[in-house]
Amino acid sequence: MWKKILSGSAILLGTMHGAMAADAFxxxxxxxxxxxxxxxxxxxxxxxxxxxQVLGAASMDGVTRIYYGKGLDQYGDLRLPRGAGPFPLAIVVHGGAWLASVNADYTAPLAKRLADAGIATWNIEYSRIGSGGEWPGSFKSVAAxxxxxxxxARQYPIDLQRVITVGHSSGGHYALWLAARHNLKADSPLYDADPLPLRGVVSLDGTPDLAAFAALPRGRxxxxxxxxxxxxxQWQQRYAETSPVDLVPLGVPQYFLTENxxxxxxxxxxxxxxxxxxxxxxxxxxxxxxxxxxxxVAQPTMANAIVAASRRLLNGGK
Structure with a gap:
């Protein structure tokens, strides 16, 4: 799916500033x-x-980069809204077909837009396929x-009672999985006795069914x-531990913004x-x-939908 992104073209680079879909609804x-x-x-x-990606590089003002692990890609960018807090928080998870070739730069505008709307954001980088994310590395990294x-929250004004995940593409899969992992059995290598409680999930064209994706040519x-x-x-066991569709009910409200x-x-x-x-x-x-x-989020329709859904989930789905 992402091969063309890596190769690029002069035509696309020359026209990327006009690439925003017109009249999105x-x-x-x-x-x-x-x-x-x-x-x-x-x-x-x-x-x-x-x-x-270009907008992401211009969205880094006021960011505090913090490492949560020892891996080179185990860090996150923390953005805090204006004011004293405590602030609700969105854990933002980028996509990229689970591969290390794509990073969190392209979700920086999303993280900034949420912070501007009064929601602190933790835009995470994590181990992916090619950077230590092979089984079970990526799941452990995202969980950490x-x-x-x-x-x-010990240092910054974050309200631990109001935390959601917001993920795009394969990051949408992880965003859902983070909300589902409290359903894991104790004998799973991904089990955690006390995972961070979440109030909801915003999945942006995310993948909730790994078996269905594996059946597609690009997932095989x-x-x-x-x-x-x-x-x-082993396949059945891994799906049961990692595929959100096999872990329902998650027990939290969810919003999907997807496409055909x-x-x-x-x-x-x-x-x-x-x-x-x-x-x-x-x-x-x-x-x-x-x-x-x-x-x-440069498109008002998309930004408004994501911000409204995030606020609704942080307020208990109301």
């Missing part, structure tokens, strides 16, 4: 948002990523980054590397299963379809 019907290539990363999506919020190589399973029994791609059916299936299990889950589909429109 939200709907509940994918019929209004036809995608000409639902399984591919289109040129306009790659251009949107480039633009977010989340639990480190308790350490941050990535997911086996992520989970490191060898036997059928080859993953939409599995996302909607997860939402329906979660609702049936008792979780309060809502969603919107962003149009025109663009994987990065869902994280693009």
């Amino acid at each position: 939200l709907t509940k019907s994918n019929a209004q948002c036809e995608n000409p290539a639902p399984a591919a990363m289109r040129d306009e999506e790659v251009a949107s990523f480039y633009r977010l 980054a989340a639990d480190f919020v308790r350490v941050l 190589r990535i997911i086996p590397t992520l989970l490191g399973a060898d036997t059928d029994a 791609s080859d993953r939409l059916a599995s996302i909607l299936s997860y939402i329906h299963k979660s609702q049936a299990a008792g979780d309060a889950v809502t969603y919107d589909i962003a149009c025109p379809p663009n994987h990065f429109t869902t994280v693009d």
Whole structure:
């Protein structure tokens, strides 16, 4: 999915400042948002990523970078709103197909926008495939980054009773998993007796079903590397420990801002299963379809939806 991002092109670099999707709107019907290539990363999506990367570099004022672990990529960028606090906090988790080739720069504008709206943000970097994120490294790294919020609260005015996760793409998978890991069994290598409690999850075109993603052409190589399973029994065990759809109910409200791609059916299936299990889950589909429109807070429609959902979840879903 991300191969084209890494290769780039002169045309895209020359046009990335105009790559923002025009007249973006939200709907509940994918019929209004036809995608000409639902399984591919289109040129306009790659251009949107480039633009977010550039905006990310310009969104670093007032950031405090703090290492939560010993790994070179085990740090987070803390942004605090103006005022005395204590502030609610969003743990922001970037995507990149679980690979080390993409970092937290492109989610910096999102983190800044939330902080400007009065929500402190912890935009985390973490171990990924290629940087120590092979099984079970990435899950342990993301969990350590989340639990480190308790350490941050000793020095900074953070309200530990009001913490949510906000994740994009594969980061949306981790954002959901962080809210689900209290359901893990004690014999799991990912088990933690006291994970940081969360108030909700904002998933921005995230992946809640790893088995469904592994069945797609672009997931057949990535997911086996992520989970490191060898036997059928091991596969089932790893899915049960890492795939949010296998850990429902999460016990917290969730909001999905997604788009019409080859993953939409599995996302909607997860939402329906979660609702049936008792979780309060809502969603919107962003149009025109663009994987990065869902994280693009330069677009008022997207920014307003993300900020409103974050505030609602921090207030108990109300």
